[in-house]
Amino acid sequence: MYQQIAEYFQANSGRFLTMLSAHLRISLCALLLAILIGVPAGFLCVQYRRLQRPATTLFGILRIIPSLAILLLMLPVLGTGAAPATVALVLLAVPPILENTIAGLDGVPPFLMETAEGLGMEPRQAFAKVRLPLALPLALTGMKTAAVEIIASATLAARIGAGGLGDLIFTGIGLFRTDLLLIGGGSVALLSLSTGFFFSLLETILLKYKRI
Numbered sequence: 001m002y003q004q005i006a007e008y009f010q011a012n013s014g015r016f017l018t019m020l021s022a023h024l025r026i027s028l029c030a031l032l033l034a035i036l037i038g039v040p041a042g043f044l045c046v047q048y049r050r051l052q053r054p055a056t057t058l059f060g061i062l063r064i065i066p067s068l069a070i071l072l073l074m075l076p077v078l079g080t081g082a083a084p085a086t087v088a089l090v091l092l093a094v095p096p097i098l099e100n101t102i103a104g105l106d107g108v109p110p111f112l113m114e115t116a117e118g119l120g121m122e123p124r125q126a127f128a129k130v131r132l133p134l135a136l137p138l139a140l141t142g143m144k145t146a147a148v149e150i151i152a153s154a155t156l157a158a159r160i161g162a163g164g165l166g167d168l169i170f171t172g173i174g175l176f177r178t179d180l181l182l183i184g185g186g187s188v189a190l191l192s193l194s195t196g197f198f199f200s201l202l203e204t205i206l207l208k209y210k211r212i
Contacts, residue, residue, distance in 0.1 A: 063091075168183060
């Protein structure tokens, strides 16, 4: 088995790097779009409470739909390739970001905001310097959860011609080749673990005040 894996990399290293870069590109694009949607939506839900229930319900429903089903539903609208895969992954990733952003902002004790305003801060300053930093840990946790889910689910993008490490996995399934399954699955697992480690490191760097 180890010899087969070594032979694969010797003969197909360029193709593997192409699939890896495609997987990373789709995942990163989906994550950035999900953050751009989920974080502002969380702010709006906290600011305008009447939006919270419809927004969380809508994205909650979308989250329970299997990723493959969303991919197939996107085919008549966006066709094959990276576009429908990215949309499906965004729909999968927005709920944890949205929910954790709301939870983080709601979790800030009101007396801290009152104290900040009592010290002379304007509401915007209190939000930026007090509420946002205190809400950041939960928001980062939501982003980490979304990133790991995106990387794992991006393997399905290969089913609609978007490329990525899913090509390797589905080829291994079709040819009954355990070495391809191990390479593809192991690479996805390593990417997920590396992403979790990156967000943990980012949280350590950004949230130094928690260690004081």
